[in-house]
Amino acid sequence: MLTDLFLAGRGRGVISPEDLAALDAIVSGPHEVPARTTLIRRGEPVERSTYLLDGYVCRYMDDRQGHRQLVAIQVPGDFIDLHAYPMKRLDHDVATLGPARVAYADHRAIDKLVRERPMLTRMLWYSTLLDAAMHREWIFRLGRLGANGRIAHLMCELDVRLSMVGLSKDGRFSLPITQMDLAEACGVTNVHANRTLRALRDRDLMTFKSGEVVIHNLKALAALAEFEPEYLYADWSVDLSQVEG
């Protein structure tokens, strides 16, 4: 099914097979989207929502000088802009980072699910609130951590999230973004992101090179990041012992 990864590791298990089938029935895809492509521009009316099958998508806002601030990075299994369903328009832009594969769900079809399937509705609602929880952690990251901690924290988050959908193994995952993207997610300049990455590499914590992340010492990285994964609401069965140790 297209939606096989939806809420994987995060409460998917409580959704009934009928509800899962109903959800899968309303998404159409896959559709290929090239790298660096804008999917949705802020303010435009939105009548469908986008489910990410493969690749990475970011949500961002521009400041007055045109500098981007990423506010979210979406990974496969995420309903990127399901919040557009109740809101009808978005307050930010959405774009692919690398090449991606997506599927679409019309809001009219979601209306039907909401009318007929309260439990599924609750889980769709829940999935949008997971994004909000990550937003809050990003606020913490920017408000309380220095550059080292910010980058370390983002990498810890991505490691856990990608693990839940089977895309990170032993602290290794693909992340086809530039240092500039990383800087824009962490509220630092690309120059400083570069120096920070070198510092993390020199301390044998992690490496980020040509779109590949290797975490060498997750425990130390998580300590530096003050990373506590509860906000990701992983199922108890998901192994976080490496981080929490």
Next chain:
Amino acid sequence: MLTDLFLAGRGRGVISPEDLAALDAIVSGPHEVPARTTLIRRGEPVERSTYLLDGYVCRYMDDRQGHRQLVAIQVPGDFIDLHAYPMKRLDHDVATLGPARVAYADHRAIDKLVRERPMLTRMLWYSTLLDAAMHREWIFRLGRLGANGRIAHLMCELDVRLSMVGLSKDGRFSLPITQMDLAEACGVTNVHANRTLRALRDRDLMTFKSGEVVIHNLKALAALAEFEPEYLYADWSVDLSQVEG
């Protein structure tokens, strides 16, 4: 009604009178809560949600040294922790700033609304996504603005939100918090928040003194803050001309 301010100026109009009555019927209050009181601690199971009638409530997370980072400030009319309904526990703490009056809605009662009232459900969902939209803007604030802009931006946001519930008039509103609270919301030290407030006062932009905010030059303040109020999803009828001019 207790819930008279719910979504005031932000789509309340599309909720039917029956739905409004049904919502009002499940909240019980008012309950008085003293200043500086913890309402919910992170991780604890939550079985009811809290609606703010009067006063200010903050949501926050602590770093390893015990320093707080505020991730949200709630104003009257906000359903503070409605996101706990789908999530069942919170990833952050919730506490009053000044003294507050609240009402409670049991999650079992919300279950019933969700089963019977799809349109109201959608609006409840929507209200939690307004919080997410504000979170995103806070990320932008911390990631892209300096101390001046951060404080200016927060004040602009509060002015608009309080205007929607009738608590800000002509750029004047009560904000019974300390400079320390303000600093914790903006990711700066209290010392620097103090210096920044003086700078804003010296430039005749705004004054914050003994819990009272007076905005002297909203246009210039909003410009400094790069404040664009669309993310607050105000009804078209709400007057934002002072800001957008």
Next chain:
DNA sequence: CGCATAGTTGAGCACAATCAAACTTTGTGG
């Protein structure tokens, strides 16, 4: 090969943190 994009390094500067101390306001009990 030539160009464009991304990454790397250095020097100087600016903003904000830290530390420390004085001062002011607020609230309380005598």
Next chain:
DNA sequence: CCACAAAGTTTGATTGTGCTCAACTATGCG
């Protein structure tokens, strides 16, 4: 109403983190 304590605000001096600007190197692609 005053004395006192506690909390909050203000100021100064110093340090440090991260930004700016600029040059240079790698990498990949037509």
